[in-house]
Amino acid sequence: MPHVSSMTSEQLLRWYVEAGVDETIADVAVNRFESSTRAPVPAPGPKGLAEASPPSPPLLQPSPPHANVLSHRPTPAPDISNGDITAAVHLAQAAETVDELRQALESFDGCVLKKTATNLVFTDGNPAARVLIIGEGPGAEEDRQGTPFVGPSGKLLDKMMASVGLDRTNVLISNTVFWRPPGNRTPTAHEIAVCLPFVERLIELVDPKILVALGGPAAKSLLAQTAGVGRLRGKWFAYSTPGLVRPIEATALYHPAYLLRSPGQKRATWSDWLAIKRKLEQG
Numbered sequence: 001m002p003h004v005s006s007m008t009s010e011q012l013l014r015w016y017v018e019a020g021v022d023e024t025i026a027d028v029a030v031n032r033f034e035s036s037t038r039a040p041v042p043a044p045g046p047k048g049l050a051e052a053s054p055p056s057p058p059l060l061q062p063s064p065p066h067a068n069v070l071s072h073r074p075t076p077a078p079d080i081s082n083g084d085i086t087a088a089v090h091l092a093q094a095a096e097t098v099d100e101l102r103q104a105l106e107s108f109d110g111c112v113l114k115k116t117a118t119n120l121v122f123t124d125g126n127p128a129a130r131v132l133i134i135g136e137g138p139g140a141e142e143d144r145q146g147t148p149f150v151g152p153s154g155k156l157l158d159k160m161m162a163s164v165g166l167d168r169t170n171v172l173i174s175n176t177v178f179w180r181p182p183g184n185r186t187p188t189a190h191e192i193a194v195c196l197p198f199v200e201r202l203i204e205l206v207d208p209k210i211l212v213a214l215g216g217p218a219a220k221s222l223l224a225q226t227a228g229v230g231r232l233r234g235k236w237f238a239y240s241t242p243g244l245v246r247p248i249e250a251t252a253l254y255h256p257a258y259l260l261r262s263p264g265q266k267r268a269t270w271s272d273w274l275a276i277k278r279k280l281e282q283g
Contacts, residue, residue: 083110084110084111084194085110085193085194085197087108087110088108088110088194088195088196088197088198089197091104091105091107091108091197091198092104092197092198092200092201093197093201093243095201095205096205097127097205098123098127098202098205098206101122101198101201101202101205102120102122102123104198105120105122105178105198106120108198110194111177111178111179111191111194111195112191113177113178113179113180113181113182113187113191114179116179116180116182117138117143117179117180118143118144118146118180119143119144119145119146120146120178120179121138121142121143121146121147121148121175121178121179121180122146122148122174122178123148123172123173123174123202124147124148124149124150124168124172124173124174125168125169125170125171125172125173126168126169126170126171126172127172127205127206128206129170129171129172129206129208130170130171130208130209130210130280131166131170131171131172131208131209131210131212131276131280132171132172132173132174132202132203132206132208132210132211132212133157133171133172133173133174133212133214134174134175134176134199134211134212134213134214134218134222135148135149135153135173135174135175135176135214135215135218135255136175136176136177136186136187136214136215136216136217136218136255137175137176137177137179137180137181137184137186137187137217138175138177138178138179138180139151139153139180139184139257140180140184141154142154142180143179143180148173148174148175149173149256152256152257152260153255153256153257153260154256156256156259156260157173157214157256160256160269160270160273161273163270163273164273164274164276164277165277166277172206172208174199174202175218176192176195176196176199176217176218176221176222177191177192177195178195178198186217187217192217192221196221199221199222200241200243201243203239203241203244203248204241204243204244207244207245207248208248209248209249209279209280210248210249210250210251210276210279210280211239211248211249211250211251212250212251212252212253212276213250213251213252213253214252214253214254214255214256215229215253215254215255215257215258216228216229216255218252218255219232219252222239222250223237223239223250223252225237225252229252229253229254229255229258230254232251232252233251233252233253233254233268233269233272234251234268234271234272234275235251235252236249236250236251237249237250237251238250249279251272251275251276253269253272253273254268254269
């Protein structure tokens, strides 16, 4: 993505396609969940005449993006305007360091989650790390402290990293959204979409050797895959954006919160961490 001052309409349109916007309906968004009336159904025409015109094809056809914005489960999404995404793109791309990106997020009001959260939860760890870990979203303890993965899931994550010689001095940890969703629900597709420019810019600025997506929502957002983590884990993908000089090796792991509920999957996750260790040892 070019710098703000040189961004063209075509480049912004390309970002929308990569974010999952593949059809143009109208200039103004319509909240179908608030609609209480249905559009009238036209009466059938005389025999021999077409009763309705065939539907027009979408104006934009989806292309294989590097980061699909997909919802983990269908949830009524709050309205966000195109202006919120445009502002997010501009603010994110203007940041030249991780600290500047944090400042941009602190000034950004385009994500509705900010209105109900206590703190911004951005990153923890080393911005120069070779491993960047992206989870789903902050929980209650993360929201209180303003730090990702500090609750029970974070303690398990620390233990898993320690088993392969990693800790928060040589990894960087973040999430697909930077404010806690109310009730720890799954972030909606809209909430992920408006945070995505900041996530992409974070990856570009850190430029790690390995990108780790923890859990289904993070894997779907970052790896452009619709399969569950059970099918994705153990595989490697190439993550790329226009701002990266080379593709990044990326993989998906079970989220620590899932492992706390399903300890039988810890053996598979141990194997995945060993694969990450081998990748790092290869240089």
